[in-house]
Amino acid sequence: AHLTPLAVGDADVVSPGTTPLDAGGNDGLMDAVVKVFCVHCEPNFSLPWQRKRQYSSNSSGFVICTDSRRILTNAHSVEHHTQVKVKRRGSDEKFVAQVLSVGTECDIAMLTVKDEKFWEGIKSVRFGELPRLQDQVTVIGFPIGGDTMSVTQGVVSRIEVTAYAHGASELLGIQIDAAINSGNSGGPAFNDLGECVGIAFQSLKHDDAENIGYVIPTPVIRHFITDYDRNGVYTGFPALGLEWQK
Structure with missing residues (x-):
C-alpha cells in the first residue's frame, strides 16, 4: 500500500467509475x-x-x-x-x-x-472547525475523467495523525470515503454548512482498499496561513526533537 499525491500529470490514465454528483x-x-x-x-x-x-x-x-x-x-x-x-x-x-x-x-x-x-465577481470560501466522525463532506475539484468541475460526497471515516506522502511528515489528517482522484489535489472539502473543512491531497492505493482519501484539516491550514501572515514566509511546524522507544 502507498499514499499517492493527486495532481494529474502527462502520464496519468483515466480510471472509470468517477461520476460527478449534482451540486444542488x-x-x-x-x-x-x-x-x-x-x-x-x-x-x-x-x-x-x-x-x-x-x-x-x-x-x-x-x-x-x-x-x-x-x-x-x-x-x-x-x-x-x-x-x-x-x-x-x-x-x-x-x-x-x-x-x-x-x-x-x-x-x-x-x-x-x-x-x-x-x-472580478469571484467568491471566497470560509473555514469551519474540525469535523466529527460520520459528518458529511463534499469535495469539489477538477479530477481526471473530464474537463469540467466534479463534485463528490462522502463522510468522515477517521481523524488521526497521518503520514503526508509529499513532505514525508506526520500531521493531523482526515480520512474520507468520498471519491478523490488525480487532479483533486488542492480542492476544498466542505461540510453541510458550506464551510471549508479541509484540502484534498492524497489517497491510499491498495488492492484491498477502496475510496480511502485524505484531506488536510483546518487546524493545519490555519497554522500555514498564520505563519505566513506573521513571518512573510512559511517557517514550518515545531518539533520536540525527542525520540523514544519501547
Whole structure:
C-alpha cells in the first residue's frame, strides 16, 4: 500500500467509475474553486548543471481571500514550478499566478494572481472547525475523467495523525470515503454548512482498499496561513526533537 499525491500529470490514465454528483445549491462554493495548471522542471542532482525534462500537470485550488488576493492549493501541485496558471469555473481564459509560499511538510501552497480581471465577481470560501466522525463532506475539484468541475460526497471515516506522502511528515489528517482522484489535489472539502473543512491531497492505493482519501484539516491550514501572515514566509511546524522507544 502507498499514499499517492493527486495532481494529474502527462502520464496519468483515466480510471472509470468517477461520476460527478449534482451540486444542488452550491454554485457560490463552486465559484471559489479554480483549476491550476503547472509546468514543472525538476533539478538534476546527479548533474547539477543540467535540469530534467519539463512536464505539466493540472490540479485544483480555491480562493480564500479576495482582499489579499490569495489562493490555496497543494505544495506538490506546484513543486519545481517554472510556470503556474489558474482558470476559473466556466471560463477558458488562463491567468498567470505567482507562488507566494510553499509548505512542503504540510503539502500546502499559497498563490496569487496580479491580473484584476481574474478577481472580478469571484467568491471566497470560509473555514469551519474540525469535523466529527460520520459528518458529511463534499469535495469539489477538477479530477481526471473530464474537463469540467466534479463534485463528490462522502463522510468522515477517521481523524488521526497521518503520514503526508509529499513532505514525508506526520500531521493531523482526515480520512474520507468520498471519491478523490488525480487532479483533486488542492480542492476544498466542505461540510453541510458550506464551510471549508479541509484540502484534498492524497489517497491510499491498495488492492484491498477502496475510496480511502485524505484531506488536510483546518487546524493545519490555519497554522500555514498564520505563519505566513506573521513571518512573510512559511517557517514550518515545531518539533520536540525527542525520540523514544519501547
